Amino acid sequence: MGNGKSITGTKLKENSSIANLPYDPSEFPRETSRHYISASSEDIKSMLSTIGLGDMSQLFSHIQPNLLFPQPLELPNELSYFEVADEIAQISNLSNLRLSFIGDQLPQWNTPKIIEFVSNLRNLSTSYTPYQPERSQGTLISHWIYQCAMSTLTGFEAINTSLYDRSFAIFEAITCSIRTSRRPSRILLASTLFPKEIEVLKTLSKETGIKFDFLALDSTRGHCDYSVLSSFGIDTLSQYSAFVFPQVNSLGVLEDVDLLTNFCEENKIRSVACIDPFLLGEGGLKPPVEFGKSGADFIAGDAQHLAIPPNFGGPGLGIFGCRHNKEKKSDLRNTPGRYIGKANDLKGRDCHVMVLSTREQHIRKEKATSNVCSNQAFLATLAGASLLSQGTKGLGLAVEIANRHQQKFIDAIQMLNGIEPAFHKNNAPTELTIRVNKSASTLIYNARSHDINLGIEVTDRCNLMESEGELIKLSFSNLHTAECVDRLIAFVQTEFHKKSTELKNFNSQIDNKYLRQKTVRIPSYSDEELFEYYNKLAELNVSPDDGCYPLGSCTMKYNPLLNDWAAGLEGFAKVHPQCPKEDAQGPLKVLHEIQEWFKGITGLAGVTTQPVAGAQGELVGIKLFQAYHRHNGENDRKYILIPRSAHGTNFATAAMAGYPDGIIYLEADAAGKIDISDFDSKLEKYGNQLCGVMITNPNTSGIFETDFKKIADSVHDAGGLVYMDGANMNAIAGLVNLGELGVDAVHNNLHKTWTIPHGGGGPGDAIVAVSDKVVDFLPGKQIFKLKDGTYDYESPRYSIGSFHRNWGNFGHKVRAYSYLLRLGREGIPNMSSVAVLSARYLFEKLNGRYKTLPENALDSPRMHEFILTLSEEDFANLENHGIPKNQAIPQIGKLFLDFGFHAPTVAFPEIFGLMIEPTESYTKEELDRFVEAVLAIKDLIELAPFVLKSAPHFTPIDRVDEVGANRNLCLHEPLDRLPPLPHNRISPAELMRLEIDDIKQRVIKLAKDSQGLI
């Protein structure tokens, strides 16, 4: 993530050169190869000849020519590696970084050294979601640390390994409350939540039946008007499923969380408390487990600031938690997201594994608790490391320092006329809203000539009369020094006159009842201890740096170091999303360029860069469709057609958008494409009630839907719209014109095609492109370039609202932009072509020894991925050796780990399939070694099937007892020591150096030894 590290100690200067990079790119062959394609031109020629093609364009000859872009694309030319570095550095220098008191609960704290260290551990930052626990203990334990640390701070027993951000976490807590309270979908919201977060909640809840009421503000005291609570009638109270309130509100005032939580408990309303974990350390605020008589039911929050600087608003780190104890057990299974549990392997070793996955979209489809797939995993890893470095004492100290600054400022303004703390009791320890008797915006403007970003105007958060002045909120942190505060004070002294008499009557004490009463302890560890520990953690994982990472659909390609460096530049990482736009020209330029590039890449009319993951992109798409139909007065279009083989998020998204009962499955034909006769009959039945269709193209079997255009035309004729799941853009980017294809909305997963690291499960990221039909409804802001070359933004005419409080996962957009600059107009289609070529080459080499799926699809040319399976005889042979058919495929996946690779995608979309996607990142030699390994695996299946029973053999742990881990759920433990680590028996790096045949023999020997065979 953009951790704001200074590469040279200062910002890069204009015309800086590659010498400023903290690494030598020539030491990383994948880094310096053109378009990040490792295969040489000889490799490409040889692979083409193996598959019997003369040139790259023939890879796409089965796609109607009118759907293909004329080449070259109308996009900028590629830049050299050096030019990209300079260009990006210059763009980051467009930002102004002033002494800033802007926070609004995204303050910038001093980040410990471990953050930068862990950010550079590629086996943690680039690895996949830990679905293969034997090769992912590094990720699992780092997430476990996050879970345990958050549990310690909050007292909550179940904290998931993150959601996108606080707004999304609140929405998820609301839907959980509705499910668990079995009451109407009516929700009470504190009006002191952030206005932009309320906007997100409204956007997400449209068409879902959720209704919001607001608990009014007491504008004198700056918190909710508690007197209103007693005026609610019994009938009204029984309508509410949940009440959402913050601990520190949007005016920087502490709410009476005891009173609000008790109100919920007394009226059987689920309480959702919004918290900031940074404030819960030693001597800090009361933890949510102690709110009221029994604690809150759910918590939502953001912990981005524990991990990284503001990054223009994201990636965030959405905290979500529920209670899970003897009294409250049932909520957990209704919650969204991933949890890590303690487990044992089959030999009884302690280890960790993802648990409770039967709630998630990949298993439960539209019945899932949420559509979330990628989360903010790597931020959770960083936040966990940050907490181990600071400990609860460190957090307490950081807040104490910030509070001293706040006090000093309060003391100073008490000597001045016309400026005062706006609220006289229980201001949060690090924030302060001031009331001024002059224009807040002028004051903020004037501060900038002193190189100070004073804070944000919050007058409109409080219904003040004109005579009551205007409000500005300031945030203090441990990054501020005494001199910083002196500068702030000196500025206000220039603006306000001294009082004639000194009158210090402001009591800034926080009432004891708002504070933590019991001790809390996360110890802090030295940098050296943590460097060593996280290094060891990383060694337990495998990274796409090391070799082919063949996860179909997930596109585990090489993630350039240059992109990470770019995202870390201060002019991106340290820019606050609420700073004046004049100061944020660097980020705005990046977002604008991406917005425009993606119109060219997709052939569509509009683009939003706001969505934070593929699944959220899908939701944006469906909400756009709903808005379009509403706008046209068609309110009855409530059906969505989705192929049965689609990714689970498609179904879960449709349900989340408000159509849990409107999903109509489309069947596949024998060749693995949408069955046109099935489509026709469903269209006939649902046509005039059709919202739209969601189609993945190329589909999840790696086959291009050659009837896509025909289907799109029919859907349009019926008045519906067409969503394309673009997770597989790696096969067609820059080649297929989605406008010609008939697409109305498509998401591009940046953590797939566009080289964003997977982070052990996230943050993902997405860009959604749309047709002109829905362009006026786009969410968030559209950025445009003014004549003077600067950037500005505005909301589209009929915008559906926002999906994120700020600009989305901005740090990731910088990475994607750096990649785009390097690829340019030739690189984009070249990248897709080599990805397809690599897959076809592997297919050619493996087809025959393995069967492929779909069964009758041999004539459908594969794009960037394909599915292997076994013959019925092979399955029968395995059954005879005690390996049931339903366990064979997952167990074969474990054999890949033995050869130093990650497993392919197992059992999706075909239950008996291994889906392989090589990407364009590997040389022919590397692909050949992979082929050799996959063939060796086939030898083992045929000649030594018993090895499957004990596989994997070289990972730090044996196969994990997932059933046991789910039965005896353990979601946290005290962090009084660093969790012990298992050890690689043979590391993936070492396996990569061994001969494939040697590995094969070792596997046989180890399997015999461990199973007691002679």
Ligand SMILES: Cc1ncc(COP(=O)(O)O)c(C=O)c1O
């Ligand atoms: C086909 C497909 N669609 C949608 C998604 C969801 O994307 P995200 O994980 O970014 O939410 C994925 C993710 O793996 C996918 O493979």
